[in-house]
Amino acid sequence: MTEHDPERATPYRIAVIAGDGVGKEVIPAGIEVIEAATRGTSSIIWDRFDWGTDRFHRDGAMMPPDGIDQLRGYDAIYLGAVGDPSLPDHTTLWGLLLPIRKAFDQYINLRPVRLLPGISGPLRDKGPEAIDFLCVRENTEGEYAGVGGRVHRGTAHEVAIETAVFSRFNVERTIRYAFDLARGRRRHLTSVTKSNAQQYSMTFWDDVFNDVKRDYTDVETASLLVDAAAALMIRAPERFDVVVASNLFADILTDLGGALMGSLGLAPSANLDPDRRFPSMFEPVHGSAPDIAGRGIANPIGTIWAGALMLEHLGLPKAAGRIMSAIETTTGGGSTLSPDLGGRAGTKDVAQAIVALLNQ
Numbered sequence: 001m002t003e004h005d006p007e008r009a010t011p012y013r014i015a016v017i018a019g020d021g022v023g024k025e026v027i028p029a030g031i032e033v034i035e036a037a038t039r040g041t042s043s044i045i046w047d048r049f050d051w052g053t054d055r056f057h058r059d060g061a062m063m064p065p066d067g068i069d070q071l072r073g074y075d076a077i078y079l080g081a082v083g084d085p086s087l088p089d090h091t092t093l094w095g096l097l098l099p100i101r102k103a104f105d106q107y108i109n110l111r112p113v114r115l116l117p118g119i120s121g122p123l124r125d126k127g128p129e130a131i132d133f134l135c136v137r138e139n140t141e142g143e144y145a146g147v148g149g150r151v152h153r154g155t156a157h158e159v160a161i162e163t164a165v166f167s168r169f170n171v172e173r174t175i176r177y178a179f180d181l182a183r184g185r186r187r188h189l190t191s192v193t194k195s196n197a198q199q200y201s202m203t204f205w206d207d208v209f210n211d212v213k214r215d216y217t218d219v220e221t222a223s224l225l226v227d228a229a230a231a232l233m234i235r236a237p238e239r240f241d242v243v244v245a246s247n248l249f250a251d252i253l254t255d256l257g258g259a260l261m262g263s264l265g266l267a268p269s270a271n272l273d274p275d276r277r278f279p280s281m282f283e284p285v286h287g288s289a290p291d292i293a294g295r296g297i298a299n300p301i302g303t304i305w306a307g308a309l310m311l312e313h314l315g316l317p318k319a320a321g322r323i324m325s326a327i328e329t330t331t332g333g334g335s336t337l338s339p340d341l342g343g344r345a346g347t348k349d350v351a352q353a354i355v356a357l358l359n360q
Helices: 023-038 053-059 067-071 089-103 168-183 201-215 226-235 247-260 301-313 317-333 347-359
Strands: 012-019 044-048 076-081 108-114 132-138 142-151 159-165 188-193 220-225 242-245 268-272 280-284
Touching: 012 023, 023 044, 023 076, 023 301, 023 317, 023 347, 053 089, 067 089, 076 301, 089 142, 108 247, 108 301, 132 168, 132 247, 142 247, 168 188, 168 201, 168 242, 188 201, 188 226, 188 247, 201 220, 220 226, 226 242, 226 247, 242 247, 268 301, 280 301, 301 317, 301 347, 317 347
Parallel strands: 012 044, 012 076, 076 280, 132 242, 188 220, 188 242
Antiparallel strands: 108 132, 108 268, 142 159, 268 280
8 A cells, every 4th residue: 555645646746946055965866865765656747946046146046037937736836945145145045035935925943953863962961852842833924024114224323123923824834834733733823923022013912812813722832031031942842842943043942943953954844735726845954054065065955855754745744754764773773874963974975874764
């Protein structure tokens, strides 16, 4: 018995955007692993798009004007990285990644934080049993809504305004998604804000959270200020099960989460439209890492793990589970680790070790 949906007559179609820097190295590794995990059960067509900084220098844009329309019909998007020292970060981010998230209403950014077997995290006496939580990040508005501007540029009177946008509709659906996740785990949800200083947007978030939690009396809750949450993640990460926060705060806290995992190269990310009207997008957290790009030493596990999240979203949980088991066996063995984890294995070496386990 296979897990391929017998009613699906066509292969899964995945749009592949390797993007910039190490994205061009880790995405092929991820594809190799996914193909090994789905061989004989599910068929996948990979369509590759050469969008990113190289295209910007050639054509003046990170992606073509009809880029969103080109992606619309895919089952998912597999993204490597966005960013290059030759362009300002806001140019690359707003030229590719953020437009995709917003156009496809990928309002959930899901980031697991978990210490894998065999990995030594930076916290003394905190092992895998203590570091295992999920971060739910509101992904389409908040502090990254893009509302604002600059006036009187280049003068002593120059002014910049950046306005955060929080809608009840979006905040509520994000919080409900987090509550539903918590119900399937250890039934604890932490909301993170900064409502002591941000008296309108963050108190609004708190109010919506308190309204929604009345529908989830079986889930224990906590509300923390973001600075206290950051300190607690270091002092007592076992206190967290599911965390929900705004676009900015969860972005920062999940990079801290990557550090707790032992390397940002291990951290995966899923940009989800839970309603499945549009394709969701899956990517590693680490970014383009220009300092090591082209050397073949980037850790591919974050990208491979993101591929497992993609398979799970597509309805292929067995293949996703096989990938996760192979990742855990690889890290637990300790002999095939990339330099960020203290090993000497290259990107291809790590991927091939995981593929070998899948082929057994």
